[in-house]
Amino acid sequence: AQRVTQPEKLLSVFKGAPVELKCNYSYSGSPELFWYVQYSRQRLQLLLRHISRESIKGFTADLNKGETSFHLKKPFAQEEDSAMYYCALIGTSGSRLTFGEGTQLTVNP
Amino acid sequence: GAGVSQSPSNKVTEKGKDVELRCDPISGHTALYWYRQRLGQGLEFLIYFQGNSAPDKSGLPSDRFSAERTGESVSTLTIQRTQQEDSAVYLCASSPGGSQREQYFGPGTRLTVT
Numbered sequence: 001a002q003r004v005t006q007p008e009k010l011l012s013v014f015k016g017a018p019v020e021l022k023c024n025y026s027y028s029g030s031p032e033l034f035w036y037v038q039y040s041r042q043r044l045q046l047l048l049r050h051i052s053r054e055s056i057k058g059f060t061a062d063l064n065k066g067e068t069s070f071h072l073k074k075p076f077a078q079e080e081d082s083a084m085y086y087c088a089l090i091g092t093s094g095s096r097l098t099f100g101e102g103t104q105l106t107v108n109p
Numbered sequence: 110g111a112g113v114s115q116s117p118s119n120k121v122t123e124k125g126k127d128v129e130l131r132c133d134p135i136s137g138h139t140a141l142y143w144y145r146q147r148l149g150q151g152l153e154f155l156i157y158f159q160g161n162s163a164p165d166k167s168g169l170p171s172d173r174f175s176a177e178r179t180g181e182s183v184s185t186l187t188i189q190r191t192q193q194e195d196s197a198v199y200l201c202a203s204s205p206g207g208s209q210r211e212q213y214f215g216p217g218t219r220l221t222v223t
Contacts, residue, residue, distance in 0.1 A: 007160040032210060043112075044200065086152070090210055095140060096165060097202075097212060101151040 002027045004087050006100035013077050014108050017075045021072040023087030031089040033070040038084045077107045112121045113215035115201050122191055130186045130218045134203030141184050147197040191222045
């Protein structure tokens with residue numbers, strides 16, 4: 001069975017501080033990993049996918065197959081980064097997204 | 110371009126009534142998904158369409174739930190004899206299909222069963 005774990009339901013940092021949102025997964029294969037973000041009163045939107053290895057809004061995430069992790073990082077958090085963040089995976093043979101329970105990030109001024 | 114749209118945005122219904130939720134995917138997206146999010150919980154997969162067929166219905170919680178998709182476009186999720194535990198936000202997503210697996214979400218329908 002595939003599973004995504006986000007150990008922190010709530011994370012609070014100050015503006016300008018580094019932030020790391022943790023994501024661990026279990027899957028017996030090579031999944032595709034994603035980070036989705038939901039800002040207040042907006043729809044869920046794709047932030048990053050691991051295969052594109054890009055940086056969006058200053059966020060990066062590296063897939064660590066040894067540790068089965070896909071942590072999301074940003075060196076200098078901004079107030080506009082405050083949102084709910086979901087880590088999700090798709091298995092090699094499937095199409096459904098399996099989501100973690102989300103981390104609510106608050107960036108304080 | 111236009112994103113995924115869903116209607117209604119909010120639905121309040123009495124226990125035991127049937128409801129229909131609609132999803133309009135992004136034009137040209139062959140894959141369509143339904144998820145739900147109950148209060149305080151994560152998103153759960155319900156059903157996946159590739160074109161008009163549904164190769165994965167394994168997430169539908171009971172036979173009161175059904176969905177169809179016509180013309181490789183609009184999808185309708187129907188819940189019969191609604192129960193209070195059906196109260197949730199129902200999300201629809203679409204993706205281009207093939208190797209492009211990223212999913213684009215609609216705004217959701219908030220269903221409240223009283």
